[in-house]
Amino acid sequence: MRMLDTIEKRLKCCRAATGTSPQEIVNYVQQKEMDLSYTTYTRWESGGTVPARRIDVINHIADFFSKNGLKVEGGWIMTGEGFPPQFTEYTELDEDTLFILASRQMPKAELVQVGGTYGEPYVSFGEFCIVSTDISIESNNNKLCYVREKNGLLIGLVKIVDEDHITINDIKCKKVDIIECRRVKWIQKK
Known part of the structure; x- marks a missing residue:
C-alpha cells in the first residue's frame, strides 16, 4: 500500500510540509478569483472526492504550496502520478x-x-x-x-x-x- 495513495493524504502531506492551514489555502485560491469554500477544501482533506473539472483549483493549490517552499504539480496532487513534491531549496540538487x-x-x-x-x-x-x-x-x-x-x-x-x-x-x-x-x-x- 502506497503512503500517499489518496488526494486526501497528498493534500495533508503538502500542507504539513509547508506548515500552512486550510484557511490560508482557501484565502489564496479565492484571491485568484476561484470558487473554493473552506467547507469544500476541508471535505477534500477528509476523504471527499475532487471532481476532475476542479483541476484548475488544484493547480492554484499547487501554486500556493510552491510559493510556500514546496514545489509540487497539480497533476500529482490530483492523481499521485508524476514528479513528487520537492522542497524548492533543493530543486537544483541532483x-x-x-x-x-x-x-x-x-x-x-x-x-x-x-x-x-x-x-x-x-x-x-x-x-x-x-x-x-x-x-x-x-x-x-x-x-x-x-x-x-x-x-x-x-x-x-x-x-x-x-x-x-x-x-x-x-x-x-x-x-x-x-x-x-x-x-x-x-x-x-x-
Missing part, C-alpha cells in the same frame, strides 16, 4: 545529493554505499543504502539487512534459524560470527 541529505535527516540511521556484489539481487554495485544504527539480530529478523560478519559483508533477508544461527540469502551464519546486523531502511536504485 538525486544522489538529495538522497545523502535525506539520510542525514533520518534518526538512528546512516548511509552506506555498496562496493561489491554481495548485495545482489537486493542492492547493486554503487547503490546507496540508508541503514539503521540498531545492530540487533533479533529486532531485524525477517527484514532486509546489511550484515557484517567475520568472513565479510552480506545484504539480504535475515532469518533466525535457531538460538545459534541465522540465514541471509540462504547462507547459514553463526550468530557469534556476526559483528553487526542492521536493517536497510531505504535503497537508492540506479
Whole structure:
C-alpha cells in the first residue's frame, strides 16, 4: 500500500510540509478569483472526492504550496502520478545529493554505499543504502539487512534459524560470527 495513495493524504502531506492551514489555502485560491469554500477544501482533506473539472483549483493549490517552499504539480496532487513534491531549496540538487541529505535527516540511521556484489539481487554495485544504527539480530529478523560478519559483508533477508544461527540469502551464519546486523531502511536504485 502506497503512503500517499489518496488526494486526501497528498493534500495533508503538502500542507504539513509547508506548515500552512486550510484557511490560508482557501484565502489564496479565492484571491485568484476561484470558487473554493473552506467547507469544500476541508471535505477534500477528509476523504471527499475532487471532481476532475476542479483541476484548475488544484493547480492554484499547487501554486500556493510552491510559493510556500514546496514545489509540487497539480497533476500529482490530483492523481499521485508524476514528479513528487520537492522542497524548492533543493530543486537544483541532483538525486544522489538529495538522497545523502535525506539520510542525514533520518534518526538512528546512516548511509552506506555498496562496493561489491554481495548485495545482489537486493542492492547493486554503487547503490546507496540508508541503514539503521540498531545492530540487533533479533529486532531485524525477517527484514532486509546489511550484515557484517567475520568472513565479510552480506545484504539480504535475515532469518533466525535457531538460538545459534541465522540465514541471509540462504547462507547459514553463526550468530557469534556476526559483528553487526542492521536493517536497510531505504535503497537508492540506479
